[in-house]
Amino acid sequence: MELGWLLWGAAVLLLLLLLHVLMELSPAVNFALRIGLYCLLCVVASALTVPACLLVNGGRTVKNMRIIKTVVKTFKYFFGLRFEVKGLKNFEVEGPAIIVSNHQSILDMMGLMEVLPNNCVQVGKKELMYTGTVGLIIYLGGVIFINRKSTTSAKMVMAEVAKTMATDNVKVWVYPEGTRNCTGDLLPFKKGAFHLAVQAQVPVIPVVYSSFTTFYNPKKNLFTSGKIKVEVLPPIETKGLTSDDVSDLTDKCFCTMRETLFRLSGRPSEAKDSS
Numbered sequence: 627m628e629l630g631w632l633l634w635g636a637a638v639l640l641l642l643l644l645l646h647v648l649m650e651l652s653p654a655v656n657f658a659l660r661i662g663l664y665c666l667l668c669v670v671a672s673a674l675t676v677p678a679c680l681l682v683n684g685g686r687t688v689k690n691m692r693i694i695k696t697v698v699k700t701f702k703y704f705f706g707l708r709f710e711v712k713g714l715k716n717f718e719v720e721g722p723a724i725i726v727s728n729h730q731s732i733l734d735m736m737g738l739m740e741v742l743p744n745n746c747v748q749v750g751k752k753e754l755m756y757t758g759t760v761g762l763i764i765y766l767g768g769v770i771f772i773n774r775k776s777t778t779s780a781k782m783v784m785a786e787v788a789k790t791m792a793t794d795n796v797k798v799w800v801y802p803e804g805t806r807n808c809t810g811d812l813l814p815f816k817k818g819a820f821h822l823a824v825q826a827q828v829p830v831i832p833v834v835y836s837s838f839t840t841f842y843n844p845k846k847n848l849f850t851s852g853k854i855k856v857e858v859l860p861p862i863e864t865k866g867l868t869s870d871d872v873s874d875l876t877d878k879c880f881c882t883m884r885e886t887l888f889r890l891s892g893r894p895s896e897a898k899d900s901s
């Protein structure tokens with residue numbers, strides 16, 4: 627029996643050693659293992675968090691986001707990631723708001739939870755519902771699912787949100803690029819978030835994460851430890867704006883966020899070029 631355990635121990639040690647050597651030798655293996663670990667963490671942590679959410683809050687509610695946030699905030703230690711956050715006070719607006727931020731990777735869930743204010747749900751693509759335990763925890767957290775392939779149906783869901791966010795007093799977090807983009811720049815913004823803000827007459831709060839490109843690049847199999855600067859910018863008021871003003875509001879927010887992204891990522895000259 628004792629010899630059996632000893633052999634198991636030796637086998638596990640050997641496996642860990644082999645993985646370590648492979649990770650040192652091959653960036654592709656290193657990248658795959660680190661991303662694999664992230665996905666595994668999400669799946670396992672979700673499986674453990676689902677019962678906690680059900681026991682504490684009974685079902686699908688934004689209150690579950692507090693529990694999810696507490697769990698996800700520990701993930702950064704596994705990957706040697708650090709966040710430097712500024713401007714959290716800008717979240718302290720009276721009542722609901724639309725929060726918009728840049729979206730670089732699935733790793734963004736760590737940055738999201740690092741700063742997520744209370745009573746805040748995200749808008750997510752409906753495909754996320756079918757990611758097993760992760761889909762279940764996202765559902766329980768109250769995420770609003772949209773079908774990106776159908777503008778009509780996405781608009782209907784968001785119009786409904788515009789009606790309920792005041793009564794429910796929730797903030798809504800939208801990634802206006804509409805997809806992940808890890809180029810160090812922003813994609814042109816979709817307008818849904820800004821229509822929502824104007825329809826509900828609530829402020830837009832931009833949040834900008836510095837570029838991941840120095841420590842994370844799937845094309846180059848790069849994923850090391852790193853520091854992410856996060857800035858919560860002052861709210862942009864929408865009181866009195868109408869649907870005719872949505873394009874200007876979108877452009878204004880885009881320019882402010884792009885300038886901030888370049889500043890945080892150490893690219894000040896390009897920020898000047900874009901203005």
Ligand SMILES: CCCCCCCCCCCCCCCC(=O)SCCNC(=O)CCNC(=O)[C@H](O)C(C)(C)COP(=O)(O)OP(=O)(O)OC[C@H]1O[C@@H](n2cnc3c(N)ncnc32)[C@H](O)[C@@H]1OP(=O)(O)O
Pocket residue numbers: 667668671672675694697698729735748749750751754760763764767769772773774776777780781784785800801802803804805815816817818819821822
């Ligand atoms: C414990 C362990 C846990 C582990 C883990 C936990 C994680 C727990 C957190 C999970 C968090 C998930 C986070 C997911 C993150 C994503 O899934 S990101 C992807 C999904 N999100 C989005 O796509 C949001 C951004 N997209 C939009 O807002 C888009 O505008 C829409 C609504 C989808 C529409 O798409 P589109 O048709 O391609 O876009 P767009 O060109 O803007 O609109 C077309 C026309 O419709 C108009 N329009 C658009 N929206 C509207 C509107 N609402 N009203 C009126 N007109 C409108 C536009 O003005 C435009 O007309 P024109 O101005 O050109 O005449």
Ligand SMILES: CCCCCCCC/C=C\CCCCCCCC(=O)OC[C@@H](O)COP(=O)(O)O
Pocket residue numbers: 664665666668669729731732733734735751754756757758760804805806
């Ligand atoms: C029974 C089915 C089993 C399926 C197992 C799937 C396992 C998935 C495991 C881990 C995934 C962790 C994902 C955390 C949530 C990430 C949210 C996110 O970043 O979604 C991407 C979305 O914003 C934009 O998508 P695209 O860039 O347009 O694409």
